[in-house]
Amino acid sequence: MPLVKNGNTATDIFVHVADGAELPGDGAVLVSAARFLADTEALVKRAGKLGVIWPNNRDLDDLVPYLERLAVVALVFPTFRDGRAYSQARLLRERYGYEGELRATGQVLRDQFMFMLRAGFDALEAKKQSDVEAFALTSRRYSVFYQPTGDGRLTALHRRMQQRQSESAG
Amino acid sequence: MYAYDELDRTLLNERVAEFRDQVKRRLSGELTEDEFKMLRLQNGVYLQLHAYMFRVAIPYGTLSSKQLRRLAHIARKYDRGYGHFTTRQNIQYNWIKLAELPDALADLAEVGIHSMQTSGNNTRNVTSDQWAGVVPGEVEDPRIWSEILRQYTTLHPEFSFLPRKFKFAITASAHDRAAIKIHDIGLRLHRNAQGEVGFEVLVGGGLGRTPFIAKTINPFVHGRDLLSYVEAILRVYNRYGRRDNIYKARIKILVHELGSEKFAAEVDKEWRAMGETALTLDDGVIEEIRSRFTYPAYEKLPHMPEELKKAAADPLFERWRRNSVFTHKVQGYAIVTVSLKPVGAPPGDATAEQMDALADLADKYSFGEIRVGHEQNLALPHVPKRDLPALWKALDEIGLATPNVNLVSDIIACPGLDYCSLANARSIPIAQELTRRFANPDTAELIGRLHINISGCINACGHHHVGHIGILGVEKNGEEFYQITIGGRADENAELGMLIGPAVPFGEVADVIEDVVEAYLALRERPDELFVDTVKRLGVQPFKERVYATR
Numbered sequence: 001m002p003l004v005k006n007g008n009t010a011t012d013i014f015v016h017v018a019d020g021a022e023l024p025g026d027g028a029v030l031v032s033a034a035r036f037l038a039d040t041e042a043l044v045k046r047a048g049k050l051g052v053i054w055p056n057n058r059d060l061d062d063l064v065p066y067l068e069r070l071a072v073v074a075l076v077f078p079t080f081r082d083g084r085a086y087s088q089a090r091l092l093r094e095r096y097g098y099e100g101e102l103r104a105t106g107q108v109l110r111d112q113f114m115f116m117l118r119a120g121f122d123a124l125e126a127k128k129q130s131d132v133e134a135f136a137l138t139s140r141r142y143s144v145f146y147q148p149t150g151d152g153r154l155t156a157l158h159r160r161m162q163q164r165q166s167e168s169a170g
Numbered sequence: 171m172y173a174y175d176e177l178d179r180t181l182l183n184e185r186v187a188e189f190r191d192q193v194k195r196r197l198s199g200e201l202t203e204d205e206f207k208m209l210r211l212q213n214g215v216y217l218q219l220h221a222y223m224f225r226v227a228i229p230y231g232t233l234s235s236k237q238l239r240r241l242a243h244i245a246r247k248y249d250r251g252y253g254h255f256t257t258r259q260n261i262q263y264n265w266i267k268l269a270e271l272p273d274a275l276a277d278l279a280e281v282g283i284h285s286m287q288t289s290g291n292n293t294r295n296v297t298s299d300q301w302a303g304v305v306p307g308e309v310e311d312p313r314i315w316s317e318i319l320r321q322y323t324t325l326h327p328e329f330s331f332l333p334r335k336f337k338f339a340i341t342a343s344a345h346d347r348a349a350i351k352i353h354d355i356g357l358r359l360h361r362n363a364q365g366e367v368g369f370e371v372l373v374g375g376g377l378g379r380t381p382f383i384a385k386t387i388n389p390f391v392h393g394r395d396l397l398s399y400v401e402a403i404l405r406v407y408n409r410y411g412r413r414d415n416i417y418k419a420r421i422k423i424l425v426h427e428l429g430s431e432k433f434a435a436e437v438d439k440e441w442r443a444m445g446e447t448a449l450t451l452d453d454g455v456i457e458e459i460r461s462r463f464t465y466p467a468y469e470k471l472p473h474m475p476e477e478l479k480k481a482a483a484d485p486l487f488e489r490w491r492r493n494s495v496f497t498h499k500v501q502g503y504a505i506v507t508v509s510l511k512p513v514g515a516p517p518g519d520a521t522a523e524q525m526d527a528l529a530d531l532a533d534k535y536s537f538g539e540i541r542v543g544h545e546q547n548l549a550l551p552h553v554p555k556r557d558l559p560a561l562w563k564a565l566d567e568i569g570l571a572t573p574n575v576n577l578v579s580d581i582i583a584c585p586g587l588d589y590c591s592l593a594n595a596r597s598i599p600i601a602q603e604l605t606r607r608f609a610n611p612d613t614a615e616l617i618g619r620l621h622i623n624i625s626g627c628i629n630a631c632g633h634h635h636v637g638h639i640g641i642l643g644v645e646k647n648g649e650e651f652y653q654i655t656i657g658g659r660a661d662e663n664a665e666l667g668m669l670i671g672p673a674v675p676f677g678e679v680a681d682v683i684e685d686v687v688e689a690y691l692a693l694r695e696r697p698d699e700l701f702v703d704t705v706k707r708l709g710v711q712p713f714k715e716r717v718y719a720t721r
Contacts, residue, residue: 109205148447
């Protein structure tokens with residue numbers, strides 16, 4: 001699956017290790033939540049970066065204690081109509097202060113890129129190559145945002161208030 | 171009126187450009203219909219029986235004359251010369267071509283109108299009292315808060331893919347004209363003991379196949395916390411609302427399954443966990459939105475002008491005035507409801523010519539402003555009383571002075587099987603026949619306030635559950651049958667109607683309704699006991715006996 005990270009096409013260095021399959025001795029791996037929870041100690045002690053694929057119907061409580069040791073959290077969009085991972089993403093970034101890679105996986109399509117970026121995803125496993133190519137255009141499509149999220153973009157209300165203040169100061 | 175600024179306009183134009191690109195990709199085959207479906211729904215485009223249907227938002231029911239003319243232009247240029255006003259302060263066009271939609275959206279964007287989130291599983295058009303800002307006794311203009319919510323809910327990055335659609339309504343009056351108790355979130359603006367403005371928050375109302383009246387989960391949320399509290403509700407719903415069954419996906423089911431107290435506790439927990447949040451509205455931010463609402467410069471006018479005294483001699487004018495003219499908060503002015511329910515026509519339809527003419531009348535008599543109500547009628551909110559006789563004549567000339575507001579022929583109806591691919595039965599012909607049966611205005615006045623609501627299927631777009639008389643179309647062995655309920659209401663005392671008896675075939679509906687009304691006239695205690703109050707006092711049984719005795 002083509003990966004867009006921080007706005008650029010990137011090579012995925014993480015090897016997806018299936019449940020039950022043997023772990024490579026080193027190197028970056030991505031494992032399921034089930035495997036992570038069954039074998040947490042061994043996984044976090046292992047040399048090499050660790051990522052976890054967290055399903056969208058599971059509370060984050062079991063993941064939160066380990067966030068500092070994770071290089072990737074991959075959240076899942078089973079279909080693009082299922083928006084639960086947007087809430088998980090915002091909670092991870094804004095409430096639990098997760099700073100590693102937050103990756104969108106599953107049915108990740110161009111027309112949702114902007115929502116994903118605003119929710120805190122910085123890596124998108126796009127479903128279509130053509131969507132990857134359209135990333136630059138898509139991510140610049142909007143310049144005005146009505147809601148505050150943790151992505152740092154100023155909201156329309158904020159910009160209006162700033163404008164007012166600078167007008168009254170001038 | 172709320173005036174868009176450069177930021178609002180920019181966002182709208184960016185949205186139009188995005189949709190233009192999406193349509194282009196659909197037409198080229200780059201997007202599958204399945205992928206495109208959600209995108210078009212997020213822009214109010216449905217695929218109906220005969221063509222695409224296009225639903226345009228009229229946030230909190232406020233329109234300028236310029237905007238109404240543009241709605242007429244859309245009807246004329248891209249559709250078949252008319253539009254249909256819905257029960258949620260939207261207008262629908264039924265014959266739009268997909269390839270022309272981006273141009274239609276661009277035309278609308280020029281006057282600050284959009285169709286964002288008028289369908290799809292997201293937060294829909296925020297609705298409010300069509301008399302907001304002009305009715306006496308209001309806490310404050312609820313449109314300020316409606317606009318704050320409109321902005322907050324537009325293209326929300328977390329809540330654009332909810333389990334199901336999500337509707338807000340706000341009222342600031344003791345008498346609820348916004349039907350807040352049948353919304354996913356209903357907000358009642360009021361003041362606490364300290365005189366601060368806030369909201370009673372109701373959650374989980376809705377009709378459809380499992381109707382519920384909304385429950386209060388918080389008696390007072392301070393105005394500054396409105397958005398954070400709403401975000402907490404939406405987050406709980408987004409995470410825990412059911413996605414396994416479309417019929418159980420609305421928030422009303424989650425509230426019902428958890429119980430409203432448990433649901434309220436979940437919301438409270440989430441809200442507290444948010445802590446300090448950028449969503450908190452400081453006074454400056456609220457002022458900023460408030461400052462972009464402009465109000466007419468009312469004149470000092472007499473309570474009873476000469477023109478009105480003179481016109482009182484005309485019984486036809488008097489009938490219309492008694493029926494369609496309502497008290498304004500400013501002396502010498504009136505609120506005029508414009509009936510879109512002429513005898514024999516589909517409820518809520520207006521032609522492009524009517525819209526243009528009404529826009530001119532709004533310029534002349536109502537400071538260029540028009541309102542849209544959930545009863546599928548329009549209103550002119552600031553008419554000097556001295557102009558009422560002239561306005562009446564002008565409205566009559568364009569077929570918009572039917573004196574049946576709130577009466578038996580002021581029917582709410584969905585488009586039904588004539589247009590809708592979900593419908594089981596026709597709605598419009600039932601409504602048309604009923605308006606003919608009750609065409610005599612003396613009879614209608616004698617009957618008094620009576621709301622008939624018709625839905626062509628269980629999805630309940632015609633709000634049949636909360637009609638004083640509700641009519642629901644169902645299909646039985648390939649034929650159209652109709653279930654009839656009585657005693658429903660959508661106001662501050664909202665109730666669901668009760669079934670009166672077995673479903674009846676298409677051809678008998680109007681007869682049955684006539685019998686129900688006759689039963690009421692015989693059963694009511696006094697002429698001013700409303701139909702719905704008689705049902706409340708006596709229950710269904712005496713109606714059932716009278717109506718079904720001979721069937």
